[in-house]
Amino acid sequence: MNSFIIGMESQNVQKIVIGALSLAAFAILWELLAIIVNNSFYLPRFSSVLSAFFSVIQSSFFFNDVAISLYHFIIGFAFALIIGIPIGMLMGWFPVLDKALNPIVEIFRPIPPLAWIPFAIIWLKLTHQAAGFIIFMGMVFPIIINTYSGFKNIPKIYVEAAKVLGSVSSIKLIKNVAIPAASPMILSGIKTAMGVGWMCLAASEMFGVSDSGIGYKIWFYYGIQAMDYVVVYMLILGFIGLLLDFLFRYFIQNRVLKWQKGTVV
Amino acid sequence: MGDLIIENLSKEFKKGSNEFLALKDINLSVKNGEFVTILGPSGCGKTTLLRIIAGLETYSSGTATLDGELITGPGPKRGMVFQEYSLFPWKTVLGNVMFGPLMQNFSKDEAEAKAMTYLNLVGLSEFKNSYPYELSGGMKQRVAIARALANEPEIILMDEPFGALDAQTRNNLQNELLRIWQEEKRTIIFVTHSVDEAVFLSDRIVILSKRPGTIKKIIEVSIPRPRDRTRPEENAIRNEVLRLLDTNENCEID
Numbered sequence: 001m002n003s004f005i006i007g008m009e010s011q012n013v014q015k016i017v018i019g020a021l022s023l024a025a026f027a028i029l030w031e032l033l034a035i036i037v038n039n040s041f042y043l044p045r046f047s048s049v050l051s052a053f054f055s056v057i058q059s060s061f062f063f064n065d066v067a068i069s070l071y072h073f074i075i076g077f078a079f080a081l082i083i084g085i086p087i088g089m090l091m092g093w094f095p096v097l098d099k100a101l102n103p104i105v106e107i108f109r110p111i112p113p114l115a116w117i118p119f120a121i122i123w124l125k126l127t128h129q130a131a132g133f134i135i136f137m138g139m140v141f142p143i144i145i146n147t148y149s150g151f152k153n154i155p156k157i158y159v160e161a162a163k164v165l166g167s168v169s170s171i172k173l174i175k176n177v178a179i180p181a182a183s184p185m186i187l188s189g190i191k192t193a194m195g196v197g198w199m200c201l202a203a204s205e206m207f208g209v210s211d212s213g214i215g216y217k218i219w220f221y222y223g224i225q226a227m228d229y230v231v232v233y234m235l236i237l238g239f240i241g242l243l244l245d246f247l248f249r250y251f252i253q254n255r256v257l258k259w260q261k262g263t264v265v
Numbered sequence: 266m267g268d269l270i271i272e273n274l275s276k277e278f279k280k281g282s283n284e285f286l287a288l289k290d291i292n293l294s295v296k297n298g299e300f301v302t303i304l305g306p307s308g309c310g311k312t313t314l315l316r317i318i319a320g321l322e323t324y325s326s327g328t329a330t331l332d333g334e335l336i337t338g339p340g341p342k343r344g345m346v347f348q349e350y351s352l353f354p355w356k357t358v359l360g361n362v363m364f365g366p367l368m369q370n371f372s373k374d375e376a377e378a379k380a381m382t383y384l385n386l387v388g389l390s391e392f393k394n395s396y397p398y399e400l401s402g403g404m405k406q407r408v409a410i411a412r413a414l415a416n417e418p419e420i421i422l423m424d425e426p427f428g429a430l431d432a433q434t435r436n437n438l439q440n441e442l443l444r445i446w447q448e449e450k451r452t453i454i455f456v457t458h459s460v461d462e463a464v465f466l467s468d469r470i471v472i473l474s475k476r477p478g479t480i481k482k483i484i485e486v487s488i489p490r491p492r493d494r495t496r497p498e499e500n501a502i503r504n505e506v507l508r509l510l511d512t513n514e515n516c517e518i519d
Contacts, residue, residue, distance in 0.1 A: 157347060157349050157351045158351065158353060160321055160339075160345075160347070160351070161345075161347065161351040161352075161353070162353075162364070162368075163320075163321065163338075163339040164319055164320070164321070164339045164340075164341075164343065164344065164345040164413075165341065165344075165364055165365040165368055165412070165413075165416060166339075166340065166341035166365055166368035166369055166416065167364075167368045168338065168339060168340075172368070176364070176368075177353070180353070180355040180356075181353075181355070183355070258396075259354055259355045259356070259357075259396045259397075259398070260354070260398070261398040
């Protein structure tokens with residue numbers, strides 16, 4: 001057991017060392033390549049990105065950018081949950097609603113969320129809600145689909161066991177059996193949706209919904225040809241996406257699904 | 266209370282455009298506190314019969330009543346222990362056993378008290394905070410028995426509950442079930458395809474014929490308990506049962 005743990009630790013150390021070396025090599029190559037290219041619009045230097053990074057995180061607008069982007073994201077997320085989960089549940093539980101709603105979902109699902117930008121502008125004007133709407137369109141379908149298939153695949157034995165114990169009505173069965181039994185699927189749908197929604201974020205802020213936000217800043221700095229700042233905001237976008245994924249996995253998924261043996265979601 | 270009467274009950278199944286008779290003219294009455302086993306080769310409708318009593322399956326003609334009330338759907342007076350592991354994996358042992366009482370609108374404290382009573386009865390109270398994946402197969406079925414008992418049903422239906430267990434665990438659980446049955450004095454209807462199990466456990470053995478399932482014979486087992494698995498008295502009944510089953514050819518379809 002002890003040697004097993006030591007083995008795990010040395011493996012982790014190895015992983016960190018190799019990862020760090022690889023990143024350092026990447027940064028050096030980048031810097032060299034940028035020196036050769038010698039055009040900060042085509043390829044900003046790593047060193048100038050690094051100094052741009054420090055000036056961004058020390059700036060007063062950085063916090064505002066993150067807050068506005070999270071605000072857009074939360075608008076889309078909240079509506080996707082409020083609308084997506086009930087639709088998925090109803091479709092998964094009632095065969096009639098499955099038949100009725102399935103064609104509609106299947107028509108709209110493959111449309112790329114960014115294709116909704118014109119209607120977002122027409123319906124919601126250039127507001128935060130318009131950005132939220134694009135993110136919503138990216139998030140709602142993974143949530144619907146996963147909730148739906150989670151509900152479709154509830155083992156019959158749990159439903160029957162609940163029935164003989166006196167939980168007979170649809171409402172009771174949905175609450176006591178379907179939702180907990182489907183929760184691993186629903187949560188993994190939400191996780192997927194968070195990834196998709198975050199990817200939609202940059203574009204949703206590029207059509208003029210606000211004058212701050214991470215996506216907006218990427219577009220703004222591109223406009224003034226400050227490509228080192230563009231890279232900084234790109235990296236921030238990626239990093240916060242990663243952080244959201246991590247927080248969701250460790251604080252929501254693992255906590256809710258602790259009854260699952262060896263949770264791998 | 267706990268008197269089950271089944272009269273002229275038949276069950277037709279539809280498979281595509283084909284109809285077939287699964288059960289035909291079943292007449293059976295089970296008295297309160299009795300331990301009745303339903304025995305027959307697989308695919309002969311014994312699980313179907315049990316599921317009809319549970320209210321999980323409809324019947325085509327005849328009647329099934331419990332204490333004079335027609336059975337039309339599942340209800341808490343009839344508890345069931347399934348062959349498959351049916352504990353809710355998202356609930357702890359205690360949560361599983363409390364589920365029935367909570368559905369009967371008992372308060373949380375009352376439900377917990379009932380659950381603890383029956384967890385004590387099956388000897389698993391110290392595992393109350395475990396999740397089902399942490400339990401062995403035999404422990405899971407003991408919790409399932411406690412969960413069925415916690416609703417204080419008139420009748421407990423058991424569908425090959427020990428079928429998936431190894432022989433040693435199975436014997437232990439048979440003994441334990443008899444102890445619980447003698448303490449609780451509830452009616453038990455137990456489906457099995459093990460002749461040994463039927464002879465060891467029951468007051469009466471109902472032998473079903475091949476499809477369509479009809480009652481071929483009901484054998485009284487009047488050997489006092491505790492029974493032995495090898496004595497001549499038990500062997501005589503075992504031989505009789507085996508002879509009756511032997512004249513049945515195998516059922517083709519399950």
